[in-house]
Structure formats: C-alpha cells, structure tokens
Amino acid sequence: MKKGLLLTGFVALGMTAQVLAQNPTQVKYGSTITAEDLEKHLTVIASDEMRGRDTGSEGQKKAAEYMIDFYKGLGLTGPVDGSFKQTFNLVSVSYDEVSLQVGKQKLERNKDFVFQGDADMAKKMKTELVFLGLASDENLAKVDVKEKLVGLWAVGERTQGLVDKVMDAGAAGIVIVTMEGQANFDRLAGRYARLSGSGRLGFDKETEQRPIFITSSDKMGELFGADVATLKEAAKSSPESIKSQKATFQVKKKKEMVETSNILAYLEGTDKKEEVLVISSHYDHVGVGSDGQIYNGADDDGSGTVSVMEIAEAFATAAKDGFKPRRSILFINVTGEEKGLLGSQYYAENPIFPIENTVNNINIDMVGRIDYEYQDAENKDYVYVIGSEMLSSQLKKINEYNNITYTNLILDYRYDAEDDPNRFYYRSDHYNFAKFGIPVIFFFNGVHDDYHQPTDTVDKIEFPLMTKRAQLIFHTAWDLANRDKRTPVDGTNTRTDR
Template sequence: MRTLLPVCALALLSACSQHTTDIVTPEKVTFDESRFRLDIKTLASDEFEGRAPTTKGEQLTLDYLSKAFAEMGLDKPNGKDYLQAVPMVTYTASEQQSIQLGDMQLQHRQDVVIGSRHDVSKIDIANAPLVFVGYGINAPEYQWNDYQDLDMSGKIAVILVNDPGFALPDSGKFNGKAMTYYGRWSYKFEEASRQGALGAIIIHDTEPASYPWSVVENSWTGAQQDLVRSKDEQAKWIEVEGWMTLDVATKLFDKAGLSLSTISDRAASSAINIPLNQTASISFENKAQYANSYNVVATLPGESRSDEHILFTAHWDHIGLDPSKDGDQIYNGALDNASGTAGILEIARQFAKQAQNGNPLARSVTFVATTGEEQGLLGSRFYASNPVYPLDKTVAVFNLDSTNIYGRTTDYTIVGKGKSELENYLIAAVETQNRTAKSEKHPESGGFFRSDHFSFAKYGVPAVFAGGGSIPVDEATAEYKAMMKQQMKGCYHSVCDEYRENWDLSGALEDLAVYYDAAAVLGNNSDWPGYFSGTEFHSLRPAKTDNN
C-alpha cells in the first residue's frame, strides 16, 4: 500500500519511510511517483495488448511515447516526428509440426521449440545428421573451437547452453562463473550459421540458462521478429533454430550410446565435436511478413556542445498476445519493460524541466525507446548500426530494463561491473544515497549481454545497465520484498507480469535519481569515458585509467 508522505532529500532518505511519494535529487529535481506509476500502468494495460512490434499495441505505444515527449518540448530528430523506422520481418512457424530426433517423435512446445528465419512457405528437412558441438564456440582468444575440422554442411548442431566457465568456474576458462557473450543463445545461432550448418538446437538446462523451459516456450513460439537481412546474409543463415528440453537431450544421447552428463563434462574441459549417429527430420509450415517497427527517439539539445550526446535507452516492446493460450492471453510486460520505459520518460521530464528553468546541460541528452529487444535487441542493434547521431559523438548510454519494484536497498547493482569508466559516475551518485555499488549476484546469467546497452558496447560506446540491489534497507522492506518475490515468481516472460498497485517503487525512484545525477555531471563536463584494459571493448574506446 503506497502512502503519501513528505518529500525527502537524497541525503536524508535513510530516515524516510520506505514508501515515498517523490524522490528529490540534491539539485532539487523531483521524481514523481504517481506519474511514474501511471506510465507503467498505462503501458502495461490490456489495451496495449502486450506491446508486440508491428501490432496495434505498438501503435498505441508509439502514440503514447510521442505525445509524452512532445509535451516535454523535446526535439524531433528527423524534424517531423520521433520515429526511427526499423525494417522488420516477422516469421511465424505453424503450431502443427512434425519433429523427429533419432527415433523420437517429439511434441512442439512440450519437448522442442523450433522455428525458421527464412522466407519460405514450408520447412521440410529429412534425415539431417545431428552433431554435438559442445558449447558451439569458436573463440581464438580462448584457444577454443568446437567446430575444429568439422564440415557442418547439411548437418544440425546440438549445443550446450552457456559457456565452459559456468561448468568449471575455478578452471580459469573463459570468464569463470560470469557468462561471456559466447554463452548467449544468439551467438550460438550466429556461429552455427558462420560454420555453414543447416540448423542448430540448444539443449535447455534451467541453471546455466538462468530461466525455466516456460520462458523458452513463451518467448520462441508464435510470431518471431528479426531485422531484414541482405540476400547474402539470409542465404548463410541456418534453416532451422531452436531448443530441446534436457530430458529429450538425455534420451537422445542415451540412444547414441553416450551419457549427456559425462560428455558435457568433457565439453567443459576442452573443445569437442562428436557425431551422434542419428538424424533429424523436421517439417512445418512457415510464413514471413514484412513491416516497419519503430524506435522512438527524442532529444533535449545541449547548450554549448549539442553535437555530443548522452543516450538513455529502454525497450518499449514485450511479447504481445498468444491466442493459443487458454485464459489470459496477454503478456503485459509491466516489469519487463513498461517500468524501464516509464523510467526514461520520468528522467526526460526532469532534464526538460531544468532546461526550461534556465539550467540546460552543455551536452545533448537523447532518449531512445527501442523496439524488438525481446526478439534479440533488434531496435538497439538497428540504431547502433544506423545511428541518428554518430556513435563517435555518443558519450555514453544509460539503459533501463525492469526497474526495482522490491523497495529501497542499501546496495546498488551494476551489471557486469568493472567494464568502463562510466561506472565511476554511477558510483559517485549512488554514494550520495549512502548505498554501495556492487556487481550482480548471478553473473552467470549473462545480464550484460541481454539488454539494449550491449548493442552500443559492441561499437565501443560506454554503456551501463544498473539499478536495484539485493539488500533491503530495513526489515519491513525485507518482508515486503519476500512477499512480492513470491507474487512475481515465474512471471518473467509470462502472462502474470502485470502491474500491481502494491508495488513499492521507492527503490526505483532512487535508481532514477542515480542515473539522472550521473548523466547531469557527465553532461556538463568534457570527459569521454572508455573501457578498461582486459575488457572486450577496450580496443574500441580505451579508458584513460586502468583502475578496474
């Protein structure tokens, strides 16, 4: 239950109730909880139908965001509206599928999830050899190649999820328990395509995947969006891609005379590929539809260095509707990511208000609400490769994805902490709240590679994904958090991710203030943060210091 209490300055927050109506930064910028809450509630309402790209829900979302930015007086980068067209293709595989691995006839959704990103009316694969390729990684810098001396033409790769560091965290392999990009499903499909494979199927396992089978079923069935590829790129892409359950994989390996657990141990120790001496036959109807989706881009021009931009990103999309489900068919996506989208709106309002009051930043601040994040960071990938403002003039990216609904914390999470000097601005801001910045508790989930900031990091733009924490500020908050965690259990990419009136958003508002303060400082200086030595992106924009 939210109570209306007097506003507290950040320096005094520890003395305030956990349910604070507003949050005020040291510069007296007010973050309005009721407005923030209304934005979440509206974007996550049934009317918006789960905000899937290229649907009615998208149009409602675009209209809502455009109106909000217009009311703030933000600039339209293209001069006529706030929209950046993102050419997309939607692939829809039939629910009626014939999937046979070895001698097992499998059930779509229950046992396997298979799709295709090809513009063909039917997929019809007969007796394609199955090859186990360990983690499906080709990483020269780690002296690792699971495809060594292997011709994958006409074959389907069977791949473990995550990377070897997860299985052997103390071995020094890869990045230990913290997932590298080589552990992401998107990389595994990309690499299988580069290797000339006919298809790729990832073995799902809840712990290394960091999510249950229900997330696979909900996320990779129905309409699947992708960026439109060139004909050459499309020709090289695998014909089928998907997942199988751990139970199915265990049986498949048993029938091949192999123990999945034993062979997985070998795969973590060294690169491996083994023919399974079994084949796959896969058949289903398929269709492709082309339409533009849109990023929403709005800019508050800087006063003296307007060509230099600080970006705030949040994905507006979610999974949409699933008419095949009984009961509730709407994936409202309240936490993921109506909350983050509402967050950049609230931050934008505060910067716009300061500018109108005669306190503009030297640098420009641009807000990008991206499309297609749930389908593989599509909107941010498109922006990064087709930037509205040059990336070499983009100072930094602050990304919001699933803000804190569990109350105030004494700590603050920086996902993938230790990558760039940009984090120093967050650390300085969070210390004014008497909080401590830490890395995420479960780096094995690969959080740094799972949201829109990563699309910019790949080009060397310092980008952070931060917020929340794991330590409640007091016992009452701890009790509330335990209760809300139970209510939200299993709601990631599920129909139960709905707005709740009893959400405690005070912690989220504190996090908005951290981002605001960090950007405000960076917006008025001449610093260009870079990536620390030893990180994946150091060579693209090196840090001036190496204090990581």
C-alpha cells in the same frame, strides 16, 4: 565503499571544491521526479489497454503515442526530420510446418522436440539420424555426418560453436540435447508452445539451411534405442557404437514484415551541443500469451520507460528556467529489446547523431522492484550498477559521487563482471552502445518471481525506491551533461567484440 575512500578518486576528477556539497539547482529539478508522477505514467504504460506492448503491436504503438504526446508537451524536439519516431521494419519469421520422423515414430512439435535454427525446404528430406555425441575432431573422424541428421550431446556446453562445427562438416541438420532430464525439457517445450502463435522477430536476412531440433535426453535415448547412460558414455569417444536410424524431416518458413519504432526526444545543449548523452530504456514487452493473459511488464521495462520520461521532464523544466545542459541529451525509448536488443542495435547502426559524438549511454531496465537478494534485507535502498568501469575509469566514480551527494543508495556491483554467469552486461540495450566504444551505465533491480510473467503488474512496484533510483540517474546524467570533459575510454575492459 566508505565515503572517505572515495575522496581521492573524486579529487582526481577535479571535484575538489566542497566535495559532497549539494548543487541546489540539481536538487530543485531532481525533486520534480516524484513517486506520484511515476505511478501516473506507469499506470498507463503497463495497463491492459497496451496489451503487453509486444514489438510492432497496436498496444506498443499506443504506448509510443502516449510518450510522444508527453515529450511534445515538455517542449522537446523530434530529431528524426522533425519526428519523434525512428521507424524501421523487422521480419516476423514463423515455421508453420515442421515435421520430424525417426524410424516409424512421428515426433510431435513442442512436446517431443522444439525447433530452433533456420530452414525453408520445398520437400521432405530422407536421410539417416547418426549419433555424433560431442562435436570433437576425434568423433567427427569416426562418424560420417555429411547430408545426415546428426545427434549431438551438448549438455552443459555452449552450443553455438558446436552447432557451427557440425554444420560446417556438412550435416543436413541437428538433433541436440542441451539439458538432462524430461522435466527440464518439458519446461522449455511449454515455453515454446506458449509462443507458438507469434513469429520470431529480427532483421531480414537470407535463409540459412540450419534445421536444429532440441529434444530431451530421454527422447534421444528412445530414438536411438539406447539408455541415457549408454549415450552419455558413447558421446565422449565411441559414437560409432550407436546404431544410426532412418529419418525424414521438413521445415517450411513464412515471413511477414513488421513495422516498429524507437521513440526519440531531443534536448539541445549549449556550448557542447555537438556532444550527446543518451538516456535509454526499452518500452516493448512480451505481449499476450496464447491463453489470453496480458504480460503488462510494469517492471520490465515499464519502470525504465517512465523513469526516462520523468528524467526528461526534469531536464526540460530546468531548460525552460534557463538551465540548459552544456551537452545535448537524447532520451530514447527503444523497441524490440525482448526480441534480441533490436531497437538499440538499429539506432547504434543508424544513429541520428554521429555515434562518435555520443559521450555516454545511461540505460534503465527494471528499476521498480526488490529482488531475491534484498527481499529480506533490513536496508532495501539499493540498485545494481553494471558496466560503469568497463570502458571508462571515471564513470563509476562520477556515479558514486552523485549517489553519496544526493541519494545514498546501496550501489551493488555483484553482476558487474565479465564472468557473471547471468551475463547481464550483454543482455540489455546499453551493450549495443558499448560495442561502439561508448562508456555505459546500466541500472537494474535484479530478477524476481514476476519476471516475464503476467503478474508483473503496477501494484507490485516500489514507487518510493524507484523514485530514488530515477533521481540518482538524473543527478549522474546532469553531471555528465555539464562537466568540462567527456569521460575517456580508458576503462578496465576496452574490448567490445564479445
């Protein structure tokens, strides 16, 4: 968007005096965010010593202590009864014994099928494997699924609603095809095999008897003695034409408690100190693979973590010099993002400061690299901005104003849509704040070949560009922390129930 087209919006926000004139105080403290300091911290956070910072691991705890020592040195306070840790328990759930036999064929886990869902069975269940195909009312009227293992053909469909429908109809379990082709399934099975040494982390809850086995289209055809084309056709309206098979299966579940912590550092404001601006990243990554390779997570999300640290230092330095923010600022490095946004969910549901007093969340998740879209571009000074007008009409304009005033990055909004097939708005920690009606901005550099790979290492970080991105976030945060009125919740999408 051209600068001139933005001015009307800025005037509406009360930015009438010397629009685009830099605040020398902001410039002074924003410039304390340097490529050298970002690299220094990231070299520690994403080092082999941290062992990939898997949630609850010793490596993650080492990273937490490094951050706490840093925040203490800045003179920030620990808001959790004097502590910088918001500690809570998760449960590691593993299914060490999972067996599935159809007819005389004993299927091999993470080769012929992968296990999903939940179950804990004292003994093996003998039943029939019946073919339902699509989970339509018409098909359910033709096939008796009660107490049966049900073959479900869900290629190209969103599976959660289909699974719920079949389980609600009384099925004992499901064998599901979600993608066609053996090669696609083999990639999925390989990923499950690599993660087989670690349990699924989550909040403790009662076991649901919902055994779900995912297999390939080729294997489904083999189980029913039919070719894939026949199954695809029968799935639509004639599932009863596919002969049922005898089946036996069992799932045994094991649970272990895992302690982990969000790291919180607090800077109290002045006349509006009851209102809190939250600046967040996640500091966990995916740990060590079954082959011993360390997933350092330099970009994901070491880059966001050290950006939060440097932004905190800029605000803390300004405060020591007599320039405290009007609103309080909570710097939070959350745990468990890679396991399902667990740390941010825990904070949002157990806030240290009243959630209604949280004015905004600025979330930083992967800001150190250049993605596929920009790798060949002449101007690579960009950042993706997501969610800035979902809940507030003003937040996007405030960010744009600070960008054209201080950093002049390309603000790319291509992923800033409800119908974005990547669903990035729903996939990082800001979403747990948005669900409570808190206006959010998510800063992101996009996906690259090293995403969730052992090759996501410090040497590949674009530190000068990362510095500009962190400085933009600082300037926007400074504005939000010091403006007269908090941003209203009046945006283009005030629904938060997705």
